[in-house]
Amino acid sequence: GVLFSLVHVEQGRPMGQIAAIFGVDPSVITYRVKRLEAMGCVTRTRPSTDRRLTHAVCTATGRARLRQARPVMLDSARRHFLSHLSPDDRPAVTSLFTALLADQQQGRAGA
Numbered sequence: 001g002v003l004f005s006l007v008h009v010e011q012g013r014p015m016g017q018i019a020a021i022f023g024v025d026p027s028v029i030t031y032r033v034k035r036l037e038a039m040g041c042v043t044r045t046r047p048s049t050d051r052r053l054t055h056a057v058c059t060a061t062g063r064a065r066l067r068q069a070r071p072v073m074l075d076s077a078r079r080h081f082l083s084h085l086s087p088d089d090r091p092a093v094t095s096l097f098t099a100l101l102a103d104q105q106q107g108r109a110g111a
Contacts, residue, residue, distance in 0.1 A: 001022065002022075002029065002033065002036060002042070002056070002079065003036065003042070003058055003062050003066055004017060004066065005018055005022075005042055006018075006042065006056055006058035006062070007016065007058045007062070007063055007066055009058075010057075011047070011055065011057070012045060012055035012056050012057030012058070013055060013056060014053045014054070014055055015029050015030060015053075015054050015055070015056060016053075018033075018056060020103065028052050029050060029056075033056045036056075036062065039061070039065075040059060040061040040062075041058065041059055041061050041062030041065055042056050042057065042059060042062055043057050043059055044056055044057070045057055065097055073075075
């Protein structure tokens with residue numbers, strides 16, 4: 001999930017923002033990011049504009065891992081979520097996720 005929240009945000013996200021996305025204590029994200037960093041999937045940086053913040057940034061290795069995991073993630077989403085929707089509900093869900101993706105991509109430029 002952490003990698004997925006970072007993959008479309010070139011400059012990375014502040015650790016506190018990642019914690020807010022998942023509704024967890026920042027220490028949980030610090031622990032997860034350290035593990036991802038040890039695997040080469042994430043780097044931590046401090047933006048020159050505010051050295052108090054630490055940003056997590058997805059690396060090429062992290063993007064490759066996500067590409068490898070994509071079929072499993074899609075299958076899981078289909079089995080655990082989409083299969084429970086009626087055909088009439090699917091357009092509304094598609095619209096919702098399209099809006100969420102657009103918002104995330106817009107955050108890429110403004111986050």
